[in-house]
Amino acid sequence: MLSDVLLVSAPGKVILHGEHAVVHGKVALAVALNLRTFLQLQPHSSGKVSLNLPNIGIKRAWDVARLQLLDMSFLEQGDPTVPILEKLEKLKEVADFPEDCTDHERLAVLAFLYLYLCICRKQRWTAEDLELINKWAFQGEKVIHGNPSGVDNAVSTWGGALRYQQGKISSLKRPPALKILLINTKVPRSTKALVLNVRNRLLKFPKIVAPLLTSINAISLECERVLEEMATAVPAPEHYLALECYRRHGLKSPASGRPNGNRLSLLLQELIDMNQHHLNALGVGHTSLDQLCQVTMAHGLHSKLTGAGGGGCGITLLRPDLTGPEVEAVKQALTGCGFDCWETSIGAPGVSVHTAASLDAPVWQALDGLCAGQWASSS
Amino acid sequence: MLSDVLLVSAPGKVILHGEHAVVHGKVALAVALNLRTFLQLQPHSSGKVSLNLPNIGIKRAWDVARLQLLDMSFLEQGDPTVPILEKLEKLKEVADFPEDCTDHERLAVLAFLYLYLCICRKQRWTAEDLELINKWAFQGEKVIHGNPSGVDNAVSTWGGALRYQQGKISSLKRPPALKILLINTKVPRSTKALVLNVRNRLLKFPKIVAPLLTSINAISLECERVLEEMATAVPAPEHYLALECYRRHGLKSPASGRPNGNRLSLLLQELIDMNQHHLNALGVGHTSLDQLCQVTMAHGLHSKLTGAGGGGCGITLLRPDLTGPEVEAVKQALTGCGFDCWETSIGAPGVSVHTAASLDAPVWQALDGLCAGQWASSS
Numbered sequence: 001m002l003s004d005v006l007l008v009s010a011p012g013k014v015i016l017h018g019e020h021a022v023v024h025g026k027v028a029l030a031v032a033l034n035l036r037t038f039l040q041l042q043p044h045s046s047g048k049v050s051l052n053l054p055n056i057g058i059k060r061a062w063d064v065a066r067l068q069l070l071d072m073s074f075l076e077q078g079d080p081t082v083p084i085l086e087k088l089e090k091l092k093e094v095a096d097f098p099e100d101c102t103d104h105e106r107l108a109v110l111a112f113l114y115l116y117l118c119i120c121r122k123q124r125w126t127a128e129d130l131e132l133i134n135k136w137a138f139q140g141e142k143v144i145h146g147n148p149s150g151v152d153n154a155v156s157t158w159g160g161a162l163r164y165q166q167g168k169i170s171s172l173k174r175p176p177a178l179k180i181l182l183i184n185t186k187v188p189r190s191t192k193a194l195v196l197n198v199r200n201r202l203l204k205f206p207k208i209v210a211p212l213l214t215s216i217n218a219i220s221l222e223c224e225r226v227l228e229e230m231a232t233a234v235p236a237p238e239h240y241l242a243l244e245c246y247r248r249h250g251l252k253s254p255a256s257g258r259p260n261g262n263r264l265s266l267l268l269q270e271l272i273d274m275n276q277h278h279l280n281a282l283g284v285g286h287t288s289l290d291q292l293c294q295v296t297m298a299h300g301l302h303s304k305l306t307g308a309g310g311g312g313c314g315i316t317l318l319r320p321d322l323t324g325p326e327v328e329a330v331k332q333a334l335t336g337c338g339f340d341c342w343e344t345s346i347g348a349p350g351v352s353v354h355t356a357a358s359l360d361a362p363v364w365q366a367l368d369g370l371c372a373g374q375w376a377s378s379s
Numbered sequence: 380m381l382s383d384v385l386l387v388s389a390p391g392k393v394i395l396h397g398e399h400a401v402v403h404g405k406v407a408l409a410v411a412l413n414l415r416t417f418l419q420l421q422p423h424s425s426g427k428v429s430l431n432l433p434n435i436g437i438k439r440a441w442d443v444a445r446l447q448l449l450d451m452s453f454l455e456q457g458d459p460t461v462p463i464l465e466k467l468e469k470l471k472e473v474a475d476f477p478e479d480c481t482d483h484e485r486l487a488v489l490a491f492l493y494l495y496l497c498i499c500r501k502q503r504w505t506a507e508d509l510e511l512i513n514k515w516a517f518q519g520e521k522v523i524h525g526n527p528s529g530v531d532n533a534v535s536t537w538g539g540a541l542r543y544q545q546g547k548i549s550s551l552k553r554p555p556a557l558k559i560l561l562i563n564t565k566v567p568r569s570t571k572a573l574v575l576n577v578r579n580r581l582l583k584f585p586k587i588v589a590p591l592l593t594s595i596n597a598i599s600l601e602c603e604r605v606l607e608e609m610a611t612a613v614p615a616p617e618h619y620l621a622l623e624c625y626r627r628h629g630l631k632s633p634a635s636g637r638p639n640g641n642r643l644s645l646l647l648q649e650l651i652d653m654n655q656h657h658l659n660a661l662g663v664g665h666t667s668l669d670q671l672c673q674v675t676m677a678h679g680l681h682s683k684l685t686g687a688g689g690g691g692c693g694i695t696l697l698r699p700d701l702t703g704p705e706v707e708a709v710k711q712a713l714t715g716c717g718f719d720c721w722e723t724s725i726g727a728p729g730v731s732v733h734t735a736a737s738l739d740a741p742v743w744q745a746l747d748g749l750c751a752g753q754w755a756s757s758s
Contacts, residue, residue: 208594
């Protein structure tokens, strides 16, 4: 048991390039998104373990003494890295779900109980051990997702940007933090059906689609190269608008040979545009995503879908030269379309321990109401 | 000199697939468009050769006796297949242009005078000889275009559909006649600048753009295959809507294994969509073309740019199952955007001789006013 309050956070994730192509052995770039999930761990004398997940409306408590009476030996059976479906079936009895509990809530509670019981049982809790955290986070992913790639937990653990290809995950050295908008079109879609559609298109038109996947792979690799070059580039936002002006008139920029942040930002925009067209050619676009791209392009900003497509989410690169009112204007235009819109950054730090003083007021206020729980989470 | 009225027509042309990629050695498909230019040749006793091009407002006449007095020996100098810039400079004196004559008018008159004088001089006029017609048409192209590929005159001469790759032109066997809309966005663009932009993008991102061109090449080849299969397929328009319904819901159509016209029309639509996205990824799209695609897609129809892009023209495939009112609705929507729109067909016959009885009333009416001219043309 812990003697003090422990406050940690971990970032969300978006795919920068390589969605769908990754299914066919190509490179994907995943980046940590600075929309963070906060977790507050706090010891309590009530004899209960409490879970409070205010964002999805879950507040549950279990009697620790009762949990200790139950036979939990099934948790130790088998390899922890193989699917744990049978263990989860038995855990459902422990969880004791009320009848009106949604699937969404059940999965969140199961993931918590599985991690809590395994970690307590094994007495191996070490907050600083990223490898261990990543391993447990992967177990949580298995509970909720079923067949996760391991990218999501890895990005949330290590932060920054990761390259993923055929099961191999590696971190980019010093990826830059880039401002973006994350936009939810709120159009529901089935990732499974979209992945299947791409596979069918590849089978139907192999000579058309295979080179397209090769082109997407090259976009991911070029983006990786640009991100690594950005780490050493000197940003010069005041030159940016001039460069954009040259570009719009189809002229060769006088600065186009200079390895600075502006040239690199323009490259990132070109890669975003090309990949968005490629994803459309794969058949995973959607009119809502077209609208998203058009609305941001009307403000001179470049966007692509992120993830499965067919609706879902998109990202918009916010160039360093943009003013606050300019960003507000595009956000208003997007919310005017009925989209949800968050201004955030990618290349964010991974799982982090916080002191209360280091937190922004809104985060602290959100956490403040949760002190009654032994475990609490707020995103 | 001819003793009777001769009435001939030749089709226009659109690129079905392969624009831009063709510059980089890939296959392009050019198809004859049934928007025809009519030419009426008529002997006259006025001692004048008259040219009447009502569509571009040209009505000129030259005294044949005066032309015979001029030294035209320069026309015989050199190879007729090499550029004829010097000859054209001398021809401008013969043409005797008024000061307010536009470049557009000058080029049309020069092309006419060059062909008229060369053909009269060589006494080789044979209307049935397609090879000869194609050769002279190519000379006209050289006058107007400067560095033509030879595709335009070949399509207008032979009609149907042609495959072009690295200077080699071959006709498709029995291409089907397909109904389309030809849409002019009326957004002006420079073909030269757009071709240069694609070349620069290929140099900048070789590993991204080269596979994209390979994919476009595969689209042209697949389209060629589909067009040839269509010639032997039995069309069954009444099944089309059901197939479209299956497709929209992402279901495998029960008829998708049947080699019929509907399955082939769906394939053509998919190829059109993929190529339009590819052309966008090459950077030759335009917001006007996006609008064109969206407007036709709202009516369930698939479109792509044709030619250089960056504005200019687009084509929309009209499926065989469409009713007259449905076609009218999409045409109205397009003209509502400020576009010009023609309902026509591709795979049209090449250069043809007509009898008056075989012509539609509007064509005949347009030609009827031109009997005063010895040569007359109307599109």
